[in-house]
Amino acid sequence: MAVEEKEIEWLGKSVKRKEDDRFVRGAGNYVDDVVLPNMLHMAILRSPFAHARLTSIDTSAAEALDGVVAVVTGALLAEHNLAWMPTLSGDTQAVLATDKVRFQGQEVACVVAENPYIAHDALELIEVEYDPLPVIVDPKKSLDDDAPVIRNDKEGQKDNRIYHWEAGDKEATDRAFEGADVVVSLDTHYPRSHPAPLECCACIADVNPGTGKTTIYMTSQAPHAIRTVFAMVTGLPEQNIQIISPDIGGGFGNKVPVYPGYVVATAASLLIGQPVKWTEDRSGNLASTGFARDFHMHGELALDRDGKMLGLRVGMLSDQGYAYADAQPSKFKAGLFHIVTGSYDMPAAHVVTDGAYTNKAPGGVAYRCSFRVTEASFLIERLVQNAAYEMDMEPAELRRKNFIRPEQFPYTSVTGFIYDSGDYEKALDLALEKSGYNELRAEQKRMRDEGKLLGIGLASFTEVVGAGPSRDYDILGIKMFDSAELRVHPTGKAILKLGVKSQGQGHETTFAQIVASELGIPPDDVTVQEGDTDNTPYGLGTYASRSTPTGGAATAVVARKLREKAKEIAAHTLEVAPEDLEWKGDHFFVKGAPDQSTTIQEVAFAAYTNHPQGMEAGLEGVTYYDPPNMTYPFGTYVVAVEVDAKTGEWKVRTVVAVDDCGIRINPMIVEGQIMGGLTEGFAMSSMQQIAFDEEGNCLGSNFMDYLLPTAWETPHFELHETVTPSPHHPMGCKGVGESATVGSPAAYANAVVDALLHLGVRNIDMPMTSAKVWEAMQQGRQAQDQ
Amino acid sequence: MANETTISITVNGRERSSEVEPRMLLVHWLREGLGLTGTHIGCDTTSCGACTVLLDGTPVKSCTMFAVQADGRALTTVEGLQQNGKLHAIQEGFKEEHGLQCGFCTPGMMLLGAALLEDNPNPSEKDVRWAISGNLCRCTGYQNIVKAVQYAGQKIESERSGAQA
Numbered sequence: 001m002a003v004e005e006k007e008i009e010w011l012g013k014s015v016k017r018k019e020d021d022r023f024v025r026g027a028g029n030y031v032d033d034v035v036l037p038n039m040l041h042m043a044i045l046r047s048p049f050a051h052a053r054l055t056s057i058d059t060s061a062a063e064a065l066d067g068v069v070a071v072v073t074g075a076l077l078a079e080h081n082l083a084w085m086p087t088l089s090g091d092t093q094a095v096l097a098t099d100k101v102r103f104q105g106q107e108v109a110c111v112v113a114e115n116p117y118i119a120h121d122a123l124e125l126i127e128v129e130y131d132p133l134p135v136i137v138d139p140k141k142s143l144d145d146d147a148p149v150i151r152n153d154k155e156g157q158k159d160n161r162i163y164h165w166e167a168g169d170k171e172a173t174d175r176a177f178e179g180a181d182v183v184v185s186l187d188t189h190y191p192r193s194h195p196a197p198l199e200c201c202a203c204i205a206d207v208n209p210g211t212g213k214t215t216i217y218m219t220s221q222a223p224h225a226i227r228t229v230f231a232m233v234t235g236l237p238e239q240n241i242q243i244i245s246p247d248i249g250g251g252f253g254n255k256v257p258v259y260p261g262y263v264v265a266t267a268a269s270l271l272i273g274q275p276v277k278w279t280e281d282r283s284g285n286l287a288s289t290g291f292a293r294d295f296h297m298h299g300e301l302a303l304d305r306d307g308k309m310l311g312l313r314v315g316m317l318s319d320q321g322y323a324y325a326d327a328q329p330s331k332f333k334a335g336l337f338h339i340v341t342g343s344y345d346m347p348a349a350h351v352v353t354d355g356a357y358t359n360k361a362p363g364g365v366a367y368r369c370s371f372r373v374t375e376a377s378f379l380i381e382r383l384v385q386n387a388a389y390e391m392d393m394e395p396a397e398l399r400r401k402n403f404i405r406p407e408q409f410p411y412t413s414v415t416g417f418i419y420d421s422g423d424y425e426k427a428l429d430l431a432l433e434k435s436g437y438n439e440l441r442a443e444q445k446r447m448r449d450e451g452k453l454l455g456i457g458l459a460s461f462t463e464v465v466g467a468g469p470s471r472d473y474d475i476l477g478i479k480m481f482d483s484a485e486l487r488v489h490p491t492g493k494a495i496l497k498l499g500v501k502s503q504g505q506g507h508e509t510t511f512a513q514i515v516a517s518e519l520g521i522p523p524d525d526v527t528v529q530e531g532d533t534d535n536t537p538y539g540l541g542t543y544a545s546r547s548t549p550t551g552g553a554a555t556a557v558v559a560r561k562l563r564e565k566a567k568e569i570a571a572h573t574l575e576v577a578p579e580d581l582e583w584k585g586d587h588f589f590v591k592g593a594p595d596q597s598t599t600i601q602e603v604a605f606a607a608y609t610n611h612p613q614g615m616e617a618g619l620e621g622v623t624y625y626d627p628p629n630m631t632y633p634f635g636t637y638v639v640a641v642e643v644d645a646k647t648g649e650w651k652v653r654t655v656v657a658v659d660d661c662g663i664r665i666n667p668m669i670v671e672g673q674i675m676g677g678l679t680e681g682f683a684m685s686s687m688q689q690i691a692f693d694e695e696g697n698c699l700g701s702n703f704m705d706y707l708l709p710t711a712w713e714t715p716h717f718e719l720h721e722t723v724t725p726s727p728h729h730p731m732g733c734k735g736v737g738e739s740a741t742v743g744s745p746a747a748y749a750n751a752v753v754d755a756l757l758h759l760g761v762r763n764i765d766m767p768m769t770s771a772k773v774w775e776a777m778q779q780g781r782q783a784q785d786q
Numbered sequence: 787m788a789n790e791t792t793i794s795i796t797v798n799g800r801e802r803s804s805e806v807e808p809r810m811l812l813v814h815w816l817r818e819g820l821g822l823t824g825t826h827i828g829c830d831t832t833s834c835g836a837c838t839v840l841l842d843g844t845p846v847k848s849c850t851m852f853a854v855q856a857d858g859r860a861l862t863t864v865e866g867l868q869q870n871g872k873l874h875a876i877q878e879g880f881k882e883e884h885g886l887q888c889g890f891c892t893p894g895m896m897l898l899g900a901a902l903l904e905d906n907p908n909p910s911e912k913d914v915r916w917a918i919s920g921n922l923c924r925c926t927g928y929q930n931i932v933k934a935v936q937y938a939g940q941k942i943e944s945e946r947s948g949a950q951a
Binding site: 017019020021023024025026027030032033035117196198199200247248249250252279281282283503505506669671672675677678679702703704708710711712714716717 | 807809810814817821822823824825826827828829830831833834836863864865867868873877878880881882884886887888889890891892893896911914915916918919920921922923924925926927928929930931932
């Protein structure tokens, strides 16, 4: 049969999102939308103190309130050996406090009631007595010899140090610095932040006493890993645990860990025998769930007199809060922070990292970031900019001089990364051209003469995303690969089931496009399913920009496997040998006789109705894909800001972003991810911070104190691309969800500092509030007057 | 429950009555009372606008109103945007311009957009940014939301001029 001309090229097409039909109707299905019969509601009582001994809890009045079903305390959980749970880094975290509270907002007790109003009423009736203890909020003081030990619950823990970890070569780096003509240093704090997805965390635990089945609806970015952790913590048989992550209202790393609310709701459902829903409020979310960043960083860059980089020395102290709860591979104590040499051909580097306990919430999640590459990228891009000033070189040219060159890929960095591909200069040149960089510099000079401040910042970042390979990457020992199961039905329609889990990234469209591209089944005929552990193959979930590098690759590989089988079936129905067939988009044809052909839909039908004898029927398959390497997206961002010379207020005038994430499957979705990330970068640089006072009071536990950018402040973005495929990904793709969050904060910071350069300003820590910028200007002016 | 009061509110064109506690928030009444779960809760402090609904055509944040305060009034929620199975132009705009990612802020943003277009059918980028600045989105960076609202404005205009021709 002749094949009609129709759409067969799906790669690189901005297909409209399949998932949007339900969202624009308000018919998304988020955890809090789910209602189960006989469902009870849980609320959490939190500690008002950052560090205190728990002397007594009286729950009798709460229990007596009409409509209250149970009050759960740490003591009750301890009877079931559930008062503590493991973190994703193998430390421990209290589910409900038993001995002490260790941060403000810590979970102390839970009420389960007939409705949420009663549950909250009952919280007010719980009497807790605290005996306050000295509070540590500064991680440097936390490591002092006489600091009180926060984790005195842990046997053998004599101080507040969590880890000391080094990467690179100290001796080679020392030698590089000895031979240097110029050394530039920078001390900066990447402030504590919170991903603050618009949907808070929630779960419904439904332990069915009749079937023994535990079903948990959960806002989880990694449902399979959570199922395994739950099985290990509770001792429940894993086949009886089903985690369902329905639609998720944003994650950004916040929804990777297991939180106490999930565990208590499950325990409560087990004890009571009814489903228990817990929906977190915003203050609970900001005060207690996975924070991000909080790295105190020191960097030194050694260069020769021509501007060639010789070596990099980095020291970093991580403020972890009261538990080491980073969601990251166990091999790397400070995540992938040691990719701090960035886009540069650095002959030597040495990175020393320390982690300290403080009286703050645990977390250390990689907020829209691949295991702490954000902090690394920020430090090197700030250092390079300052080095250019020190050497009186144009920042773009200093970067150009030191970039890893295209012919050096695959490039092995001195801290152990193998960069897969890149063409950094191409991205830089395009960004300079599109931003009118030279004109901006000329205008800057003119404006400065008029007493007006224009600043231009650059960042040429390199990311490392897409974990595994499994030989290096794991979460709590579970290796990082990912999976795809593809079932083609007799009528030629397909279901694709994945181990990753979208939180808004558009997987239902992008992954359907991969199937369409590889197998010729149009995206509308491919349903993508994720998030239900009973009905999807095992995977490690979505974070660290890993879905396309791992789940996307798995999808391409399983589709290709099915195409191989389809070829055998097509040969059988066309009565030729398989080697006589060629594939084109969505059909096989006989070489030299294109009229003799059969579509993938016809082959699918034959797979169930007329398959060759001796072959297994059906057209289904599953693949577990273990990537041979990480992927390394990169790009250059140019930001121009105007700073008010009187008030320190700054406004973004230009953001030009050139991103290279290899082959783009759906450019519309890719650009959406980049704009989201550029906004997060703006937010980090200008306003977002979870701060604490000296008593450990959290100063950012609601959206009136923890500021997020609105449409009014958020800049307009101009996006461009270069395309350097990944040599090892089956489709040449790299991950992109986090590139702009990683790359852009330094561009904004560099721009603000650049505006104040003539005043001698070389650093303003983020968030660069008007007050901080004003103070920096004042200090600069005073220094110049003296 | 003691101390309940009867309210009657027209929701998406249909009159709905029930007994509520005076302290019942409007958003809870919509979500739990009526099962209209398209209206979301994101912050509890009137900061994010995920709970935005139209009260007699004006956007309000339903987490900061008691249900009893809406007694006798008319509400539109996201579920009321489409008419006779046909998407409202603003819903089409959000799809066409990739104005949403996780979808959580989307109902509120669309209602703000629809209300803006009632007053200003041809808004500039600045007009839209100002109109939606009471609501937060954590995914999109807003640029495509602006485009989505403008798309809807143009669509409504062209349909009007088409109807007149």
